[in-house]
Amino acid sequence: MEFIDSRLLFSVSDHQTFESLSLEIFNYQVQNNEVYGRFVANLGIDIQSIQEHKNIPYLPIEFFKSQKIISGKSPAEAIFTSSGTSGMVQSQHLVTDVSVYVDSYRKAFQLFYGDIKEYALLALLPSYQEREGSSLIYMIDDLIGQSNQEKSGYFLYDHESLKNTMEDLQKNKIPTILIGVTYALLDFVEKHQINFPELTVMETGGMKGKRKEILRAELHKILCNGFGVNSIHSEYGMTELLSQAYSKGNGIFYCPPWMKVTVRDTNDPLSLLGHEQTGGINITDFANINSCSFIATQDLGKTYHNSSFEILGRFDNSDIRGCNLLVQS
Structure with missing residues (x-):
């Protein structure tokens, strides 16, 4: 599959464009990101069955601590690392195109x-x-x-x-x-x-x-x-x-058009919840085209009908459910 032009990532202007691009990015990354591809395969998901954004599986954020999350063959131009106390394993985000x-x-x-x-x-x-x-x-x-x-x-x-x-x-x-x-x-x-x-x-x-x-x-x-x-x-x-x-106040966040927050069931991470229900925060970020655009975070929160969201806390357990679905090769 050909590389997606990064200029398209920020051209989102409506729901239909977001849906179309999210599916295009999913198919690109599942084929060109070894870690994400294996994660999806081990979930037993038929890639062809993913026809809507809401059905795309999200990679647990913990994988950034143990795996090289890269889509494509380009070397990293920059490596961003998470903060943490001494002895903690840091996340690493390998960025192949800083622009x-x-x-x-x-x-x-x-x-x-x-x-x-x-x-x-x-x-x-x-x-x-x-x-x-x-x-x-x-x-x-x-x-x-x-x-x-x-x-x-x-x-x-x-x-x-x-x-x-x-x-x-x-x-x-x-x-x-x-x-x-x-x-x-x-x-x-x-x-x-x-x-x-x-x-x-x-x-x-x-x-x-x-x-x-x-x-x-x-x-x-x-x-x-x-x-x-x-x-x-x-x-x-x-x-x-x-x-x-x-x-801009009261802890209510809004995303730019190329980013989207959804909420997953904490007991069934492949199931999404509706608005005003508390669950795990999933993030779609088109700017992550060269790593993974579909991330299941450790944050808890809820979304609202006007596309805003709120962060309410974090998981008690630092390991997101589903991490064991990746089989080491």
């Missing part, structure tokens, strides 16, 4: 927020910045470079400089986004309080073992009070994906 990732996050940012050149982008991402292989840092590096504002940049632990920068940007009425790992944002507002209603605060990445997890509503209330904003935005992405979903 697809760049197109994905640039187009998604434009879709949800507009032209990056209009923003100052401030980053408070210590746990990501202090290690190699972060796909988030790759994205933020590029977006900071795309920004026309000289005050865009990283702040690591320099909270005083961050506070002064935000006050200066507010004074000069420059649209500003502050993206930060959750615990670092909490660290900041414990030391400094500002009142910057026009600021977009975007949290990502959780506590990273630095703090006790707290309920989203409580977290967002603390951050709203600390920054003087009405809502907290969120970015939902992961090492194993090349697309991001965004929330």
